[in-house]
Amino acid sequence: MKLEDLESIMDEADFVAFLGHFGGRRLYVPKNMGADHPISLVIGLGAAKMLADYLQGESVDLPTLDRYNRxxxxxxxxxxxxxxxxxxxxxxxxxxxxxxxxxxxxxxxxxxxxxxxxxxxxxxxxx
Structure with a gap:
């Protein structure tokens, strides 16, 4: 997965918040996202559901926010x-x-x- 792929499914503020909180880790994204899931708490339920629909239960290695900023x-x-x-x-x-x-x-x-x-x-x- 490319950084641009993740960036294309979220608005910039959600994307920056997502990388700021989870960047540098391997993150499992469940197929069904609830409002109380840590990802939903960071980027909101709507963006989290779009992410879950896109990744379909995959794990993703996230770059750090510094890499995105560079x-x-x-x-x-x-x-x-x-x-x-x-x-x-x-x-x-x-x-x-x-x-x-x-x-x-x-x-x-x-x-x-x-x-x-x-x-x-x-x-x-x-x-």
Missing amino acids: RFKRKKIRELRKQGKSFDMIAWECECSRRFVVQICRDGKDEIEAEWQARKPVQLELF
Whole structure:
């Protein structure tokens, strides 16, 4: 199971609460979820039932919330760079070092440059 799969069946607040409480563990998710189950108490019965329907009595190894936050931060850095923001501004907004921003942008260079090319205005020849 991928992190994106779990993320797609819950809203962000429930997902963050779920990983914050259960992250880093192997968790058994029963097929039938009751209101008094620990998962329901953390994310609410509605989200817990959706999770139970999705996993159908499986155990799942959950990443930590820190891992999710790092992935989210990398994505945000690339998005801000695509918008043309400077390395320094991105580092300030994402509360990380400029060096980290440069490294992430270097890793996603092709994706960022493709976005910049798509945003360039078309220059028409006059004569």
